[in-house]
Amino acid sequence: MKTNGAEALMLSLIEEGTDTIFGYPGGQIMPVYDKLYDYKDRIRHILVRHEQGAIHAAQGYARMKRRPGVVIVTSGPGATNVVTGIADAMADSTPVVVISGQVPSSALGTDAFQEADVMGLTSPITKWNYQIRRAEDVPWAVSRAFYIAMTGRPGPVVLDFTKDAQVGMTEFIYNKCNFIRSYVPEKEPDETSIEKAAEIINSAKKPFAVFGQGVTLSHAENELAAFLEKGDIPAGATLLGISALPSDFELYEGMIGMHGNIAPNIKTNECDVLIAIGMRFDDRVTGTISTYARQAKVIHIDIDASEIGKIIPVEVGILGDAKKVLVSLTGKIHRRRHRAWVKSFDKCYDVEKEKVIDPEVRPETGYIRMGEVVEAVSGVSEGKAVVITDVGQNQMIAARYSRFSMNRSMITSGGLGTMGFGLPAAIGAKTAVPDRQVCLFTGDGGIQMTIEELGTIMQEHIGVKIIILNNNWLGNVRQWQELFFDERYSQTRMLNPDYCKIADAYGIKSRVVSDRKELYAAVREMLSDDLPYIMDVHVIEEGLVMPMVPPGKGINEIMLNSKEWFDYGE
Amino acid sequence: MENKTYTVTIYSENQIGLLMQISNIFTRHSLSIWSLSASASSIEGIHTITIITDSPSEKQILEVVMQLEKRVDVVKAFYYTNDQIIYRELALYKMQTAKLLECGRIEDLLTNYNARIVEMNNVFTVIQKTGKTEETQSLYDELNKYGVMQFVRSGRIAVTREKLEPVKDFIAERELEKNKINKEL
Numbered sequence: 001m002k003t004n005g006a007e008a009l010m011l012s013l014i015e016e017g018t019d020t021i022f023g024y025p026g027g028q029i030m031p032v033y034d035k036l037y038d039y040k041d042r043i044r045h046i047l048v049r050h051e052q053g054a055i056h057a058a059q060g061y062a063r064m065k066r067r068p069g070v071v072i073v074t075s076g077p078g079a080t081n082v083v084t085g086i087a088d089a090m091a092d093s094t095p096v097v098v099i100s101g102q103v104p105s106s107a108l109g110t111d112a113f114q115e116a117d118v119m120g121l122t123s124p125i126t127k128w129n130y131q132i133r134r135a136e137d138v139p140w141a142v143s144r145a146f147y148i149a150m151t152g153r154p155g156p157v158v159l160d161f162t163k164d165a166q167v168g169m170t171e172f173i174y175n176k177c178n179f180i181r182s183y184v185p186e187k188e189p190d191e192t193s194i195e196k197a198a199e200i201i202n203s204a205k206k207p208f209a210v211f212g213q214g215v216t217l218s219h220a221e222n223e224l225a226a227f228l229e230k231g232d233i234p235a236g237a238t239l240l241g242i243s244a245l246p247s248d249f250e251l252y253e254g255m256i257g258m259h260g261n262i263a264p265n266i267k268t269n270e271c272d273v274l275i276a277i278g279m280r281f282d283d284r285v286t287g288t289i290s291t292y293a294r295q296a297k298v299i300h301i302d303i304d305a306s307e308i309g310k311i312i313p314v315e316v317g318i319l320g321d322a323k324k325v326l327v328s329l330t331g332k333i334h335r336r337r338h339r340a341w342v343k344s345f346d347k348c349y350d351v352e353k354e355k356v357i358d359p360e361v362r363p364e365t366g367y368i369r370m371g372e373v374v375e376a377v378s379g380v381s382e383g384k385a386v387v388i389t390d391v392g393q394n395q396m397i398a399a400r401y402s403r404f405s406m407n408r409s410m411i412t413s414g415g416l417g418t419m420g421f422g423l424p425a426a427i428g429a430k431t432a433v434p435d436r437q438v439c440l441f442t443g444d445g446g447i448q449m450t451i452e453e454l455g456t457i458m459q460e461h462i463g464v465k466i467i468i469l470n471n472n473w474l475g476n477v478r479q480w481q482e483l484f485f486d487e488r489y490s491q492t493r494m495l496n497p498d499y500c501k502i503a504d505a506y507g508i509k510s511r512v513v514s515d516r517k518e519l520y521a522a523v524r525e526m527l528s529d530d531l532p533y534i535m536d537v538h539v540i541e542e543g544l545v546m547p548m549v550p551p552g553k554g555i556n557e558i559m560l561n562s563k564e565w566f567d568y569g570e
Numbered sequence: 571m572e573n574k575t576y577t578v579t580i581y582s583e584n585q586i587g588l589l590m591q592i593s594n595i596f597t598r599h600s601l602s603i604w605s606l607s608a609s610a611s612s613i614e615g616i617h618t619i620t621i622i623t624d625s626p627s628e629k630q631i632l633e634v635v636m637q638l639e640k641r642v643d644v645v646k647a648f649y650y651t652n653d654q655i656i657y658r659e660l661a662l663y664k665m666q667t668a669k670l671l672e673c674g675r676i677e678d679l680l681t682n683y684n685a686r687i688v689e690m691n692n693v694f695t696v697i698q699k700t701g702k703t704e705e706t707q708s709l710y711d712e713l714n715k716y717g718v719m720q721f722v723r724s725g726r727i728a729v730t731r732e733k734l735e736p737v738k739d740f741i742a743e744r745e746l747e748k749n750k751i752n753k754e755l
């Protein structure tokens with residue numbers, strides 16, 4: 001079949017199973033949008049209000065759907081506006097395929113109108129990028145893009161599509177990519193390493209596991225649970241690992257890292273064997289590296305060879321897909337009981353509950369606390385909602401206090417920490433799983449970074465529940481200023497607009513909550529239907545996210561509040 | 571800690587922009603690229619890039635090599651210390667012919683340094699020498715006593731002390747894998 005390049009793109013996307021695109025048209029991508037008009041019955045295009053919204057929405061979509069999110073933008077500013085999201089997707093291993101328009105190949109390098117060096121700009125922040133300069137390359141490039149984005153450690157791919165290639169004619173023949181000579185997405189796990197790891201685990205007295213998004217990406221949630229149960233191994237999650245295990249799983253000990261739970265952080269430096277699964281020892285997870293888990297034999301399971309040994313020296317590295325490795329490893333470990341060791345976590349938890357959790361989640365007096373809002377949403381939704389966060393205090397509080405009964409239920413910007421991620425990511429997530437409640441926790445800072453996407457919600461009827469934890473500050477930076485910069489509040493006070501008036505303008509239901517007595521009623525109202533909703537919760541202005549491992553400290557040096565540090569009290 | 575010189579050899583598919591991806595990885599690690607050369611390899615379609623860098627930490631070089639190999643179009647990457655490879659550079663020196671003749675040492679120098687004249691006319695003479703950096707530098711120092719008009723030195727090229735191109739086995743394995751996948755379909 002003879003088609004032009006733009007139509008070849010549509011047909012290629014359909015071959016790859018694409019039914020949703022997030023995008024924004026413009027001059028150099030017009031032939032593609034023209035063809036999209038012919039395919040609108042087969043591809044839903046969600047028109048965002050800013051290209052950054054498109055890429056974050058595609059990220060949210062991809063992480064819910066387990067398939068690449070697709071973005072189409074124009075050249076120049078259209079493409080540069082997605083750069084933040086591409087970097088975010090690279091940091092968090094999110095499969096997205098971005099197609100950007102580009103000036104005709106004859107004009108490349110001439111500083112033509114809306115020309116930007118997209119290949120140069122995106123090269124360090126993509127898994128792969130390619131400039132399509134001939135219509136006949138479209139199927140090849142698209143099939144390769146999807147293959148690369150999804151396989152191995154997933155990541156973002158950019159296809160820079162020149163206008164002459166969009167209008168040029170070609171014979172459309174599609175072959176799915178299943179092999180690239182220079183690219184080995186995953187190795188078969190090495191049995192010798194697995195045996196060695198099993199031996200170490202079998203002789204462990206105090207084993208501890210930490211897991212990250214690798215478990216979710218390889219869909220190894222059940223295999224992880226089976227592994228932990230057989231070995232009686234307690235486990236902590238990284239921020240992106242959250243929801244891979246149900247919150248009430250007996251061996252689940254909570255989140256690790258800077259604002260993680262006390263027990264898993266303390267136990268990291270007490271265990272004799274540390275098993276890291278699909279995580280990469282981010283500095284927010286480890287604190288000071290020189291004191292991190294030095295007493296433990298470390299076993300690191302990851303699909304990306306460059307991660308093993310990068311930060312933490314390992315006793316055994318196992319290269320491969322988390323699911324395959326866990327199945328094999330579980331078969332080789334002995335059924336063990338470490339009851340006293342598992343029980344020892346409770347002592348840390350009891351301190352945290354008394355000093356941090358209860359005052360945050362169940363306060364009786366004073367202003368509304370962020371934690372009790374998260375608790376209310378978790379309670380009313382019975383832990384079944386998808387939780388999206390922005391970045392900052394809202395993110396840490398939502399991560400700490402949300403309860404999950406289903407996996408793949410938390411989406412947050414981890415590695416890059418992109419403020420403004422939340423609202424568009426929630427749009428993408430809701431588009432992917434329209435039957436689930438999608439609750440966004442955001443701050444008054446983050447919501448204003450991408451607030452234009454309320455327009456997308458209005459136009460596309462996307463039933464996202466937006467909870468603004470509004471404290472009139474850039475709260476996380478304020479917290480650091482209070483604790484580490486002598487309370488010099490430089491540029492963190494932030495005045496807010498009336499969010500209900502904004503919601504009204506978009507025809508979105510909204511409610512201000514400033515009285516504790518109204519909180520549950522408001523949450524129930526919000527979750528009673530499938531329509532978009534903004535709940536503007538006026539929370540305590542000077543709230544602190546605790547506990548906290550201050551920057552530059554070891555993972556076992558934990559602040560309980562601005563005055564007290566954790567100790568066993570022995 | 572003292573910096574050690576490393577030769578990084580990268581085998582890759584021929585893709586536009588690959589060199590930028592490679593240099594990005596060196597930049598991210600704050601590593602200088604002291605010399606760079608790119609050419610075909612003995613395997614059809616596979617290009618080889620040789621980079622000289624230095625670092626106080628072998629672990630850092632290993633990380634760089636792992637991240638290079640992670641790039642989709644990079645086939646394999648390796649790093650070597652000087653004793654693990656046989657390497658050479660090419661240097662060209664342009665001199666004023668009159669001064670060169672005046673100095674009276676030209677034959678001596680050419681013989682001692684195993685250098686040769688590639689072009690000579692009334693105005694200038696171009697001398698060529700291959701060797702290690704110290705050797706081409708040493709000849710430069712000698713010639714510069716009489717004034718070197720222009721001097722260039724190429725990037726290092728290197729072969730390993732092993733028998734075959736180190737990627738040959740990998741390419742063969744990948745061909746088998748490809749056939750297996752195609753058979754399954």
